[in-house]
Amino acid sequence: xDQVKTGKLIREFRMQLGLTQKQLAERIxxxxxxxxxxxxxxxxxxxxxxxxxxxxxxxxxxxxxxxEIEKNEKEKGxxxxxxxxxxxxxxxxxxxxxxxxxxxxxxxxxxxxPQKADDNNMLKxxxxxxxxxxxxxxxxxxxxxxxxxxxxxxxxxxMFKQYPEWGINITLPMYRSGRLVWYCSKCGLLYRExxxxxxx
Numbered sequence: 001x002d003q004v005k006t007g008k009l010i011r012e013f014r015m016q017l018g019l020t021q022k023q024l025a026e027r028i029x030x031x032x033x034x035x036x037x038x039x040x041x042x043x044x045x046x047x048x049x050x051x052x053x054x055x056x057x058x059x060x061x062x063x064x065x066x067x068e069i070e071k072n073e074k075e076k077g078x079x080x081x082x083x084x085x086x087x088x089x090x091x092x093x094x095x096x097x098x099x100x101x102x103x104x105x106x107x108x109x110x111x112x113x114p115q116k117a118d119d120n121n122m123l124k125x126x127x128x129x130x131x132x133x134x135x136x137x138x139x140x141x142x143x144x145x146x147x148x149x150x151x152x153x154x155x156x157x158x159m160f161k162q163y164p165e166w167g168i169n170i171t172l173p174m175y176r177s178g179r180l181v182w183y184c185s186k187c188g189l190l191y192r193e194x195x196x197x198x199x200x
């Protein structure tokens with residue numbers, strides 16, 4: 001922890017909320033002298049106080065520890081660049097249109113890197129008269145299954161949650177082009193490009 005950076009950030013957050021040092025101190029049961037000391041970079045909050053401070057400021061403890069707020073560049077709107085995060089503990093699926101700090105079940109998640117599917121992992125796509133019918137022979141056991149599939153176009157995403165012992169049976173409208181992605185509990189995030197002529 002950089003005391004000066006963290007102290008400067010605490011002051012910045014406090015001022016944004018319109019709180020005095022005394023008001024902030026009362027919320028976390030410390031003296032206003034302690035808050036003043038932190039903000040001058042002459043000390044830092046006890047580790048036990050970071051969670052309470054993060055809650056008050058509406059931020060993350062990691063931000064307070066580093067003393068820095070990393071801001072993303074404005075998203076240009078291409079949904080095909082969407083990031084997927086999957087919690088291995090509970091199966092939670094989280095999406096973000098830019099890089100994000102994502103935590104679940106006490107673990108920091110990293111964005112999954114999609115890999116182009118080979119013939120062994122490919123989902124089957126059939127044209128059934130203006131719609132795509134998606135199926136698979138993929139195992140769907142509790143230990144090895146596809147947890148979700150999603151269709152991504154330039155401006156939208158459709159997600160289909162899957163469960164063990166279900167078969168993959170998805171129908172979706174046929175668009176000009178897009179990307180079909182799916183997450184296998186063992187193989188990770190896979191994808192294939194779709195166009196109206198796609199069939200396999």
